[in-house]
Amino acid sequence: MAASARIKPTIYLGAFVHSVALKELELQEKGAIGVDDNGVIAFVERDVQSIEDVREKHAAFKEADVVEVKDGFFFPGFIDTHTHAPQHPNTGLFGQTTLLSWLQTYTFPMESSLSSLPLARTVYTNFVSRTLSHGTTTCAYYATIHVPATNLLADICHSLGQRALIGRVCMTSSLSPPTYRDASESSALADSLASIQYIRTLDPSAILLHPIVTPRFAPSCTASTLSSLASLASSTHSHIQTHISENVSEVELVRELFPECTSYTHVYDTAGLLTPRTILAHAVHISPAERHIIRERGAKISHCPASNTALTSGCCAVREMLDEGMTVGLGTDVSGGFSPSILEECRQAIWVSRFRAMGGGDRVKISTEEALYLATRGGAAVCGFEEQVGGFEVGMLWDAQMVVLDVVDEERVGERGGFEGKGGVDVFGWETLGERVQKWVYSGDDRNTVAVWVRGRCVHRTGRFKG
Amino acid sequence: MAASARIKPTIYLGAFVHSVALKELELQEKGAIGVDDNGVIAFVERDVQSIEDVREKHAAFKEADVVEVKDGFFFPGFIDTHTHAPQHPNTGLFGQTTLLSWLQTYTFPMESSLSSLPLARTVYTNFVSRTLSHGTTTCAYYATIHVPATNLLADICHSLGQRALIGRVCMTSSLSPPTYRDASESSALADSLASIQYIRTLDPSAILLHPIVTPRFAPSCTASTLSSLASLASSTHSHIQTHISENVSEVELVRELFPECTSYTHVYDTAGLLTPRTILAHAVHISPAERHIIRERGAKISHCPASNTALTSGCCAVREMLDEGMTVGLGTDVSGGFSPSILEECRQAIWVSRFRAMGGGDRVKISTEEALYLATRGGAAVCGFEEQVGGFEVGMLWDAQMVVLDVVDEERVGERGGFEGKGGVDVFGWETLGERVQKWVYSGDDRNTVAVWVRGRCVHRTGRFKG
Known part of the structure; x- marks a missing residue:
């Protein structure tokens, strides 16, 4: 139908x-x-x-x-504001790694293998079915750098009937692995545009599907690519998603890669990536000043507590973000996260807040009611769908x-x-x-x-x- | 059969x-x-x-x-070294409470209602079946203060075929609620003995069942009762289980109630409750000196991470305990814990260690392999069954x-x-x-x-x- x-x-x-x-x-x-x-x-x-x-x-x-x-x-229905469909086969495999070693050991090899369309079909069909079975009716997906597999993910969401934002991942920096990297900035932009056009053709009234421009994260893209992607999003009226300040070593790396910027947030702001249609995943290690900029720009936060705990990334200051009026939703972040379930993510958000409370007082605790809000209304607002769902x-x-x-x-x-x-x-x-x-x-x-x-x-x- | x-x-x-x-x-x-x-x-x-x-x-x-x-x-099979069968109907109900308010609001009223044998039969049959379905082959249970319901729990474990330690809970202190308290120390001792004798008669060769002397925790018992229970355990060759240092306010309360003792551990040591057959649940807020005493006495630790997180009790120093050669297992601590599953408890032990690692370095992380050890061999050793199971x-x-x-x-x-x-x-x-x-x-x-x-x-x- x-x-x-x-x-x-x-x-x-x-x-x-x-x-x-x-x-x-x-x-x-x-x-x-x-x-x-x-x-x-x-x-x-x-x-x-x-x-x-x-x-x-x-x-x-x-x-x-x-x-x-x-x-x-x-x-x-639950709203998953951040997850990686191609990483699903790695769910539960992270061992003692943290973000940067985890990417090299588990993630890039798996994503790279999704150049195979038969494999992509199996993985994506399985994963979209899984998220639906957990009550996720809207999902913001990262695919891989491959246009055909990204478009296949869109086909599968369309066919299985899930509301989805679907992003071809962009990685132009020489820090990305040679075997899994966009050939050039111009090919990256052309590929991202091709995927946007495919999704718009598949679902011209955006009944279910929305393209989303997806620079993987600052270390994966040059400053020039980040700016070009911001322009692409603007010219195609697309959403934007990326990662920010997930892990201390990553923040340090960004500082080295972008010495002209005063913070991780400043890198994205300089590129023009902070917009009201931008979803920033994690935001674990951002300062109050960075939160202020993000809020001013109207960008949104995807809180991914299961992933942040599993990869020992840190505890996101969700209470402060909510108090300051930021828009926050939940993300499963498979396979940094170990579950496709937003219900599990509600629990994990509550646990993270309790761990913060052990050191910092009860005020930071997230209640059951608040977690369910983040899982529905909050997530809808993160995607800009708050008038339609949640x-x-x-x-x-x-x-x-x-x-x-x-x-x-x-x-x-x-x-x-x-x-x-x-x-x-x-x-x-x-x-x-x-x-x-x-x-x-x-x-x-x-x-x-x-x-x-x-x-x-x-x-x-x-x-x-x-x- | x-x-x-x-x-x-x-x-x-x-x-x-x-x-x-x-x-x-x-x-x-x-x-x-x-x-x-x-x-x-x-x-x-x-x-x-x-x-x-x-x-x-x-x-x-x-x-x-x-x-x-x-x-x-x-x-x-998994070994659950600490759980409360009568609290099972409250699983998932704790809201924003912490230990002492949670006991008054949720726990004591529920346990008190288990004076009804038909209710106890439903609750215990359901819970023992649940724990078996999660692969728990040995379980250390707290029942309630009621002898008939405690004996019924033994009957049910025997009939369903689970290896179990079963303890009638002892609460003689006037801090316990008037509606849910042993009438006197002598009646408490007589009731605990009656339950021990019932279990020994039911399973004379201890094929499956073992009685366990169960002072609820220091605030629930007078110093005299604690000593008498230690004697009872000794004279009947029974195991002992109790709670220790779960929550900061509880530790403070124990300090007030037992001003003659230098620490929570000292209270139990003075009473003679620290033995090689003693299971101490939680031990979240104990000092290195207390750990030393517990280790010297050969007492064992039940780590209950789900409960400690849900009730915002704190993070147990499991790495240090293991490094020092203490014997540690896992406990679901239903219904402070929200799951009857030791597999979930493995995950929770890993999360707790990761939160500790965020502040204190990777060394404290518990690996998957270590969590599975605690769930099996560790738990077996906590119960003194390491030669038989695990x-x-x-x-x-x-x-x-x-x-x-x-x-x-x-x-x-x-x-x-x-x-x-x-x-x-x-x-x-x-x-x-x-x-x-x-x-x-x-x-x-x-x-x-x-x-x-x-x-x-x-x-x-x-x-x-x-x-």
């Missing part, structure tokens, strides 16, 4: 949960959300007494399908997941294999909806996400989904 | 992995491990060419069953799990729901056995543990197990 094809109007009935502010979840036990034939939310009803009442009130939904959630709730509001798109939690069955308890097909959450029956959400965040996994929709189209479902 | 009943001799064929030293895993691609009718490992063969060769060499196994692992490996050696017991990792199926990739029943690990085919282990540790879950044995008896299996 084409992404733009009409769907059957549907009423999503039952509990729903979404962020209404950074620190506040709406917990609605008896909801009914009407989604029209274009995937747009037409109404959001609360404290619903019966489906008949809803149909009565909304004439256009008299014949609508009904999808009801039991023992769970609807939740907005919450349940009239006029927004139905990018959502159905979460089901298992109530402990006293009859089956202790049966051998009784947990098969169930997620990690045990509900005992007395939990409030808010407590169920807490249990989901800390113990849930992809088994609890039984169905996923993007723009009203079902893009993932498990055998447990009764649609 | 009674735990002592004879089983059919079995050859476990295929890859196996286990710790042979703190920093070293043995990775054997072509193994064959023979387990006799008493669940004891009779032989461990390596580089096996055919099952016929094995049968030829070991006459007693000519007719033995064969259980073969494909796309995976056998691994020793590795694959002739004369040890077959406490083991079969781990299966899914090879990405190019034909099925991208199929809707194609991940159902699979774990989080994607194997692409080129990975070495060592890399598969790494992927399992960082992305695996209970779906990858397809069968579990304790003393040769299969105590858990999923539909994917082809036995």
Whole structure:
């Protein structure tokens, strides 16, 4: 089915949960959300007494399908603001490396091998399916330097129905490995443009797909390339994504490579890469002054806590960023990160903030509610999609997941294999909806996400989904 | 089947992995491990060419069953050295609390409710089944203050076939809540003794079950009770478990409650609770001098990183403990910890060590190999079972799990729901056995543990197990 094809109007009935502010979840036990034939939310009803009442009130939904959630709730689809699809086969392989040694040992060889389209097809299809199965409805992907494989990733997202930003990675610097590097700045720009044009042709109304200009990071590109890419993004009205200040040695390297700049942020600012459509991943080791510049430019932050922990990169100052009004979302950063799940990333963001709190006081702690905000509304704002996705509001798109939690069955308890097909959450029956959400965040996994929709189209479902 | 009943001799064929030293895993691609009718490992063969060769060499196994692992490996069962079965329904509920407020808000009310035997049956059956499904073959449990419910936990472990240490929790101090407290020291001692006697009667040869004397922690018991419990443990030859120095406010409280003692460790040492059969959970905020005393007494440490992170307790100095020759294992500490999985605890131990490394250098990092050692051999030594379980050696017991990792199926990739029943690990085919282990540790879950044995008896299996 084409992404733009009409769907059957549907009423999503039952509990729903979404962020209404950074620190506040709406917990609605008896909801009914009407989604029209274009995937747009037409109404959001609360404290619903019966489906008949809803149909009565909304004439256009008299014949609508009904999808009801039991023992769970609807939740907005997750937004992954930073991940590397070609690195997925390396997930879990990092050993004791840190960023720069990890890139050389694991990452560049793997990315380089994606010049093979059959391999790219297997890896990308697997990874996009994985992210969908974890409830990720929007994903900002780094591909590789290869145009055909990058375009294939776009094809796969389009075909599997995921909202995506897709970037051909640009690496012109002689510090990039000889076997995995753009031949020249002009070829790099031509390749990035070719990929942008391909994506625009594939999805001319940008129903799902957006190209994103992707200088890998400052050490991978010359100053000239960085500026040229900023111009390319501007002239093609594209998003921009790159990495910033992930690791102390990397920051030191950038200082050596760009002695004329006063900071890592200054390198990108000089190039014109800091725009309201720019996603900066990590930002672990930036100063308050750098945060100020980024905020002034309207650029956004992708916080990737799992990766920052796994690679011992450091702890991002998310509390300060939020207090200062910066826009922050979460990124899985596979395979620096070890999971394609934004739910896992919520937990990791909370752990990072707790480690910061051990040294610096409770104020920096990120709450469950805040983590879920970053995973949805925050991520949407990072991508510039905050008017369309991330919450349940009239006029927004139905990018959502159905979460089901298992109530402990006293009859089956202790049966051998009784947990098969169930997620990690045990509900005992007395939990409030808010407590169920807490249990989901800390113990849930992809088994609890039984169905996923993007723009009203079902893009993932498990055998447990009764649609 | 009674735990002592004879089983059919079995050859476990295929890859196996286990710790042979703190920093070293043995990775054997072509193994064959023979387990006799008493669940004891009779032989461990390596580089096996055919099952016929094995049968030829070991006459007693000519007719033995064969259980073969494909796309995976056998691994020793996990040892959970510290968890609270009655707190399982609260898993994931802790919000922004820290230890002392968390105990009052969540823990004591939940534990108190386990005076109900029907509730205890549901909770304990569910939790023991959960831990088995995650590959935990030995578990050190805290129950509640209630003798009948504690004895029920023993019954359930016995019936489900898990090796367990089971402790009635002792709380005599007036700081314990009036609704959840032992009536007096003498009743507490009588109740603890009754529970010890029940467990000894249930399993007179200690095939699976061991009683463990369990003063909750210093603030819950008077000095007199602590001493009396040490005597009880001594006279009944029981293990001892308690908590130590988990949280800064708790340490402060202990200082106020026991002004005659120079440290938290000194409180327990004065009472005679530090013995070679003592398991001390947490030990986050202990000084090098306290570590020295604990080591001198031969007491053991249960490191509970998930709990310490979730409750913002702090980071345990595991590297220093290991360097000093202390015995350390892992504990899930449900529900301060948010998962019944020791595999998750391996990851959390690694994250905690990485956060320490961010401030203190790479030397303190715990490697994947070390985490797996703590989860098996380390935990076994914490419980005093290091001669019986934790590795694959002739004369040890077959406490083991079969781990299966899914090879990405190019034909099925991208199929809707194609991940159902699979774990989080994607194997692409080129990975070495060592890399598969790494992927399992960082992305695996209970779906990858397809069968579990304790003393040769299969105590858990999923539909994917082809036995």
